[in-house]
Amino acid sequence: xxxxxxxxxxxxxxxxxxxxxxxxxxxxxxxxxxxxxxxxxxxxxxxxxxxxxxxxxxxxxxxxxxxxxxxxxxxxxxxxxxxxxxxxxxxxxxxxxxxxxxxxxxxxxxxxxxxxxxxxxxxxxxxxxxxxxxxxxxxxxxxxxxxxxxxxxxxxxxxxxxxxxxxxxxxxxxxxxxxxxxxx
Numbered sequence: 063x064x065x066x067x068x069x070x071x072x073x074x075x076x077x078x079x080x081x082x083x084x085x086x087x088x089x090x091x092x093x094x095x096x097x098x099x100x101x102x103x104x105x106x107x108x109x110x111x112x113x114x115x116x117x118x119x120x121x122x123x124x125x126x127x128x129x130x131x132x133x134x135x136x137x138x139x140x141x142x143x144x145x146x147x148x149x150x151x152x153x154x155x156x157x158x159x160x161x162x163x164x165x166x167x168x169x170x171x172x173x174x175x176x177x178x179x180x181x182x183x184x185x186x187x188x189x190x191x192x193x194x195x196x197x198x199x200x201x202x203x204x205x206x207x208x209x210x211x212x213x214x215x216x217x218x219x220x221x222x223x224x225x226x227x228x229x230x231x232x233x234x235x236x237x238x239x240x241x242x243x244x245x246x
Contacts, residue, residue: 072199072245073116074206074213077127078103079239089150089184089211091158095127103207103240104134110242111205119200122207123148131207147197150209154184176233177226187215188226195219210236213243220246 078099080088111118118140122132132142156164164182172181180186194215199206214234218227227233237243 070199070202070204070246072204072206072216073110073114074208074216074243074245075103075107075131076210076213076237076239076241076243077123077131077207080127085160085162087153087156087159087161087164087182089153089157090125092125093127095130097130099240100130101134104131104138106240107131107135107205107207108138108140114203116203116205117201119143120205120207121145121148123150123209123212125149125209128207128209145197147193148206148208148212151181151187151190151211152184154180154182156182157184173230176228176230190215191219191226213237213245216245217243 078095080093080095083093107120110116118135119142120132120135120140121143122128122145124144124146128148129142129144132140132144136142156168161169168181172179177188177191178186180189190211194212197216214236218234
């Protein structure tokens with residue numbers, strides 16, 4: 063049975079590309095996504111849901127780059143559930159800063175103990191991995207609009223149970239903005 067047909071599959075889309083984030087550490091900073099990008103992604107989700115018989119329920123992070131897509135879907139008859147468990151990693155005091163303003167030794171400390179060090183005294187990756195693994199989809203196929211970090215964490219815990227990444231070099235590249243991943 064393909065992942066697409068397995069009960070419990072999470073149909074996860076990464077949020078649309080936000081404005082003014084290049085070169086910045088963005089986790090829980092509530093950055094702006096142009097309405098047209100959010101609406102375009104909502105239309106794509108609606109088409110895929112119709113084609114594959116997905117329930118018209120979307121779960122999003124409460125951050126506006128995800129929630130705006132959910133609000134469009136709600137206008138078109140969907141149920142929109144905002145779920146803090148779908149939030150991006152909390153980078154603490156680093157969040158929103160240009161990467162160049164974060165001391166290199168602090169970044170190096172995080173990279174060396176990637177899963178357990180809390181960048182900017184925020185949230186350790188292990189916490190995000192635990193949160194992503196514990197999140198339970200409702201129904202046969204669940205639609206999510208989320209963040210790259212959450213999507214990567216969800217995939218990581220499926221592919222590497224009980225084996226968090228020890229160094230940053232082990233962490234995979236982020237999915238493109240608006241990408242669809244089918245996650246277990």
